[in-house]
Amino acid sequence: MNSFLHQVARHIKEKYGKDLAHVAVVFPNKRAALFLNQALAQLSDGPLWSPAYITISELFRNHSDLTVADPILTIAELHKSYVKITGRNESFEQFYPWGQLLLSDYDDIDKNLVDAQKVFRNLRDYHEYDDVEFLDEEQRAMLKRFFAHFVDDNSLLQHRFLELWSHLYDIYVDFRQRLRGQGLAYEGMLYRDVAEQQHLDFQHTHYLFVGFNMVHPVEQRLFTLLKKQGKAAFYWDFDNFYLGEESALFIRQYLTLFPNEFDNNDRSLYDNYSRRKDITFMAAPTESIQAHYVTEWLREHDRIAAGNRTAIVMCDEHLLPTIIHCIPPEVERYNVTTGYPLSETPVAALIELLMAFRDNGYVKRQNAYRLHDINLLLRHPYSLLLSPQVP
Structure with missing residues (x-):
C-alpha cells in the first residue's frame, strides 16, 4: 500500500512532469518534505528538477518585511506596553506567565482575522462575566499571584481582572506599534499583515498545499488569493470516518472552498481508520522501564533495517534523553523531530x-x-x- 505522500508524488509527476522548478510544495511543517522528495526520486527514471519545499510559515514570512521575534524578546516588549498602558509596575518575572497567555490570545486574534477592539470590549458590558466564578481554581490562583497584594476576596479579584481586561486592546495596539517600529512581529501579526496586503508577488507558478487538515482564516485568505490566480492546488489529509462527525465541520468547508486534487472517496487514501491495524500493548510499571523497552523493541521484526519507516512516538517528551541512551549501538543514524532540550x-x-x-x-x-x-x-x-x- 502506497503512503499518502507517495500518492501525492505520483500525482505531481503526472500533472507537472519532470521540470518542477516552477512548483512550490507547501507543508504544515518541514518533516514531510524529506519523504515527498524521496517518493519523487523513487518514481523518477532519470534526473528530476526538484520543486521548492516550504512551510506555510515560510510562505508568509517570504512576503513580509517583518521578522518574527524571539519569544522572550516578544514578551519583554509586551511587558513594556503593559507597564506603559496600565501604569502598573509588575516585574517581568511576575508578568511572564500572563505575558505568554496574552501573546497567545493576540496571536489567535490575528490568525483568525478578528476585530481586536470588539473582542476586548470591556467585560462589564457582559452579564455572564459579572463575577469571576467562570474561572477555575487554577486560573484564579494565577490571577492572585499576578495581582499579588490582596486577600482571598473574589470581589477584589474581579475588580482587578476587569481593570486589566479594559486595557487589553490599548496594550494590543501599543504592542504591535512597538514591534513594528523595530521591524519585528509575532507570528499572527506577520500573517495578518501579509493576508491583508492588496498585492502579493508570488515567485512560483504553482503552489501545492499538501497534508493540511486545520487552516486558520488568515491562511484561508492566502489560499483564496492563490486559487483566484489559478496557482493553487490542494491535497487534503483527512479520514472519511470523521467526515460525518460534527468535529469535521471545518474539513467539509475546506473541501468545498478548496477542492481536493484527489478523489475524496478514494479508500486507499481516506479510509485508514477502518483498516486493520496490528497493535501490541506492553505493561510497564515505570517510565524508565518503558524507555528501556525501546532497545528490545527496535531489535525485533527488522525495525532497525526499516530505517525511516520506524518511529518512536513519545507521550512524554521528557523521556527523550533516556530513550536516546537506550537506542542500541547498531542504530547508526536517527532523527529527533522534537528537538533536544537545552536543559538536558x-x-x-x-x-x-x-x-x-x-x-x-x-x-x-x-x-x-x-x-x-x-x-x-x-x-x-x-x-x-x-x-x-x-x-
Missing part, C-alpha cells in the same frame, strides 16, 4: 553544578569548600576540558 545537555548540568557549588559548597565557619561538591564538579566530563590536571 551536559552544559546545562555543568551550570547547575556550578550554581549549587556557589550556593551550598562553601562552609563559612571552616573557610573551606565541601569535598562532596568539589568531587561532583570534577567528575563532570567537561571538567577535563577546563583543566588537563583533573584526575
Whole structure:
C-alpha cells in the first residue's frame, strides 16, 4: 500500500512532469518534505528538477518585511506596553506567565482575522462575566499571584481582572506599534499583515498545499488569493470516518472552498481508520522501564533495517534523553523531530553544578569548600576540558 505522500508524488509527476522548478510544495511543517522528495526520486527514471519545499510559515514570512521575534524578546516588549498602558509596575518575572497567555490570545486574534477592539470590549458590558466564578481554581490562583497584594476576596479579584481586561486592546495596539517600529512581529501579526496586503508577488507558478487538515482564516485568505490566480492546488489529509462527525465541520468547508486534487472517496487514501491495524500493548510499571523497552523493541521484526519507516512516538517528551541512551549501538543514524532540550545537555548540568557549588559548597565557619561538591564538579566530563590536571 502506497503512503499518502507517495500518492501525492505520483500525482505531481503526472500533472507537472519532470521540470518542477516552477512548483512550490507547501507543508504544515518541514518533516514531510524529506519523504515527498524521496517518493519523487523513487518514481523518477532519470534526473528530476526538484520543486521548492516550504512551510506555510515560510510562505508568509517570504512576503513580509517583518521578522518574527524571539519569544522572550516578544514578551519583554509586551511587558513594556503593559507597564506603559496600565501604569502598573509588575516585574517581568511576575508578568511572564500572563505575558505568554496574552501573546497567545493576540496571536489567535490575528490568525483568525478578528476585530481586536470588539473582542476586548470591556467585560462589564457582559452579564455572564459579572463575577469571576467562570474561572477555575487554577486560573484564579494565577490571577492572585499576578495581582499579588490582596486577600482571598473574589470581589477584589474581579475588580482587578476587569481593570486589566479594559486595557487589553490599548496594550494590543501599543504592542504591535512597538514591534513594528523595530521591524519585528509575532507570528499572527506577520500573517495578518501579509493576508491583508492588496498585492502579493508570488515567485512560483504553482503552489501545492499538501497534508493540511486545520487552516486558520488568515491562511484561508492566502489560499483564496492563490486559487483566484489559478496557482493553487490542494491535497487534503483527512479520514472519511470523521467526515460525518460534527468535529469535521471545518474539513467539509475546506473541501468545498478548496477542492481536493484527489478523489475524496478514494479508500486507499481516506479510509485508514477502518483498516486493520496490528497493535501490541506492553505493561510497564515505570517510565524508565518503558524507555528501556525501546532497545528490545527496535531489535525485533527488522525495525532497525526499516530505517525511516520506524518511529518512536513519545507521550512524554521528557523521556527523550533516556530513550536516546537506550537506542542500541547498531542504530547508526536517527532523527529527533522534537528537538533536544537545552536543559538536558551536559552544559546545562555543568551550570547547575556550578550554581549549587556557589550556593551550598562553601562552609563559612571552616573557610573551606565541601569535598562532596568539589568531587561532583570534577567528575563532570567537561571538567577535563577546563583543566588537563583533573584526575
